[in-house]
Amino acid sequence: MAPLWQRGVGGIPPRRQRAPSLLLRDPASMLGLGIVLVTVAGASLAPWLATHDPTAVNLEQRLLGPSGQHLLGTDHLGRDELSRLLYGARTTLGAALVVLAVVMGIAFTLGTISGYFGGWVDSVLMGLVDLLLAFPGLVLAVAIAGTLGPGLLNLLVALAAVWWAGYARLVRGMVLAARQREYVEAARAMGASPLRIMVTHIWPNILGPVVVLVTLDLGWIVLGISGLSFLGLGAQPPTPEWGAMLNDARPFLQTAPRLLLAPGAAMVLIVLGFNLLGDGLRDLLDPRLRRL
């Protein structure tokens, strides 16, 4: 059976009603969705949930254990760990969303141009994609971020620069398939410009599947951001960020292992959440895999 998004209208019940209800019945996906929603809520409500200023240094209260005042204790500069964790979720998830938006922007623009026009434009763009995919992604990202210099913005540039290639190829493939469809033919016959056909006719039809595939990847993006931040290439002190917090915790592995465990557990949970949700969504899109 064709993937869900390729199925015709006739004879098959509209998927928009079926897909979400199927997802709701899958406990693993629901767990993933729950984790993601809770984390997003924690990140967005950080200013109201946090009990302390995440960057307020208090050297008299350094490395305190959990207490009523500091639920998760304090770090090596006496900053409230829980507040840093909440604000850190903002940095990490916000950065992931920015990378995602930029990657989608580039991938949709170049992928559509490549797939719609074909010819030498296609050859050049897909040659560039092949080339970028010939690099181990994280290695190239580390090198770009390292060359541009440490900083959150440079990190985002580096990740977006290596991440768009795979999606551009994906979008191109879907545009190629969409070009053959009757609705594009009809739009062209009515005299719609290529830009109009691409943006108002093709994009709405391929947006859903691509977004779902990206969800599968969000966990990887989060891992990339915090991994590079862990190396010191991303968010700079005192900005709270989970990867940077883990790096800060390294010298205190022996004396205060909870400084490692709190952001570590948060990282594992959010990546697990994205993976569970992504798996569920992918199974919906590719019913062949559902029984697995």
Added chain:
Amino acid sequence: MQSYLMRRLATLPVMLLGISIISFTLLNLAPGDPADILLRLQNPGTEPPRAAVLEYRRELGLDDPLTWRYGRWLVQALMGDLGDSYRTGRPVALELAQRLPATLLLTSASLALAVGVGLPLGVLAAVWRGSLVDGASRLLGLLGAAVPGYVLALLLILLFAVKLHWLPAIGHGGLQHLVLPALALATGSAAQVMRLTRASMLEALDQDYVRTARAKGLGETAVVLGHALKNALLPSVTIIGLSLGHLLGGAVIIETIFGWPGAGKLAVDAIFLRDYPIIQGFVLYMALVFLLVNLLVDLSYRWLDPRLHFGRQKG
């Protein structure tokens, strides 16, 4: 097969050229004037006079057009000269060559671990679907994919080095130094290999040829190993090539944590010392390793699956 091999090998120089262009661009992206940086290194503590910098720029050929400089750099790179490290003044190729074996040791040990654990676990999980083994493998697969390598690395150090004193936390030398970094690096890939093997194994076990094999009275072991696994192996072979990319990237972080004297640690150190030629050389080397291994994987894939090869000949 031969024509495919030829075509694949023919694209290799094109890819290498492209990689060299990206690598060269990277070096030119770097802030700061190399002539200025090098002069400061040669005379530490003094501000190089403007005239000397300009003179040195001319000497280094930095005033030439970009295409000319790229051509000259390419010729030198082809002869194995990637420039000198800003920090030590030694050739980049030499610095990297000294560090590369440690990285290759770490990544190949991790790859072996990932395949050695992930593949059998995936097969067993599929064969005993729904069993305790299956449940445990799937849980491990989910967790393994979600735990970042560096978090796992720190947890392993905390448990085995700090608390139990069983293994050293940092350093390089005997097998005991390799265990923790390889484990930290391999887990994510092992989870991936496991999940993919399980899925393709389940699909293979559902095929008609497996039913036929069972119907003609073959033992379960022969069916699983001789028929299902042989076909299920194909996707797993591809993932090995892709895993290598993750491993090389992950090694950058893992080497830094464990003080493992590999190319990744060299590159990270170079980043903070603004030693751009080293960073550039590192990317170039890693891309080469990645490209060559994936070429091998691709070729073995063709060799494992004759259908691809015949289909191509007809078309």
